[in-house]
Amino acid sequence: MPAKESSEKNLYIVFFLNSIYPISPSLKAYLIDKIKSCSFQKNELISKAGEVCNRLYLIKKGMVRGYFVSESTEITTWIDSENEVFTSITGFFRNQESQEYIQSLEHTYCDYLEYEDYKYCLNHFPEMRHINRILMEEYYILAEHRVYLARIPNARKRLAFFMEKIKPEIVERIPRKHLASYLAMRPETLSRLMKEIG
Template identity: 20%
Template sequence: MNRLITTIRTLIRITADEEVILTGLFKPLKLKSGEYFLEEGQLCRYVGFIEEGLVRYHMNDNGNQKTLYFNKEGEFVSNYQSFLPREPSNTSIQAIEDTAMQVINYADLQRLYSNVSEGEKLGRLAIENVFLSSLQQLKSFYKDSPTERYQQFLRSYPSLVQRIPQYHIASYVGIKPQSLSRIRRKLVHKNDRIRFH
C-alpha cells in the first residue's frame, strides 16, 4: 500500500483523512506468474496498481497471442474500454511474474470520486497513463519497422529486458523469436562497429 499512496501523492494532493479513505477502498490481490488479472471476453472489474511484479496485455489474433504492452511496479493496470462502459474485454491482462497489486472495483472508484477532493483527477490521470501506452504501441505497429519497434521497446522498458521472456518481446515487436534474435545480433554488431571506430 505504501507504493500506491506514494504514487497517488505524486499525482494529486491528499489529506490524512483522504489517505485513510483510499486505503479502505483498495484491496490486495496477488497473482502467480501465468495467472490472469483479466481474460478476453470477461468484464474488467478492477483498476489495479502494481506494487510488485509485471503484467502483459495481449489479444488473440486468429489463434496467435499478440502482446500489446506491459505494466510494471508503480503503474496502473486496467482495460478501460471494458471497465468504464461495463462491456466484455477484447484483451487479456496476464501476470508474467508473481505480482502483488492493490485493486479497486467500479463502485468503490465512484466512492473515491465522491470522497476524495481530487479523486476524479486521479482517475483521469490513471486512465490517460494506460491509454497513451496502448495508443503509442498501436501507432508504432503501423509506422515502424520491426527493428525500430524493438529499439522503441528498449527505450520504453530498459529495466525489463531481462525480466520478460524473449517470445513475449518478439510478440510485442510483431515478429517471430528467430527474427528477434537476428535483429538483436545486428544491433550488437552495429554497436560494436561504432565502439571501435
C-alpha cells in the same frame, strides 16, 4: 481467476497516488479502508476475454501483459511492470465484457481498488479527479506510443522505438515470445536484432 488475497493492510497505492497529487486525510482514510492487496503466480490469468474486469490494479512488484487471440495465436498488445496501473479498459470503465486476456508474466503483487469504490472517490474527493486526469494523460501518451509502434514498417526500427520509450531495465525480464508478439515480428528476428544491439 481469483487472486490470492492478502490480509495485510498495504499503503503502497496511497503513497503512489499521493506522489501524483496530494491527497486529503479523508481520501487517505477511505482508501486505506477500501484498498485490497493480492498476488498472482507466474503465467496466471488475471482476467479473461468475455469477463467484466471491475478492478483497477497497481503493480507493486512483477509484470503483466494484455493480449487477444486471433486464429489460435496470442497477440500481445501491452506490457506493464512496477508502479504502473492496469485494468481492462472496456471492462472497467464501460462495465462491458473484455476483448482481451490479462496475464502475469512473473509472480506479481498488486494493490487494487474496485470499480464502485473508484467511482465513489471521483464523486466525493476533488483530488481524485486531478489524479484521474493525470493518469488518463499518461495512458493516452502510452497509447500513442503503441499506435506509432504499430505503424513503423521496419522491425529494427520498431525495436529501436520500443527500447527508446520503455524502461531499459525491464526489457530482459520480458519473455522473448511475448516481446516479439508485441513488436509484431518473429521470435528469431527479435533474437537476431537483440544480438546486434548487445
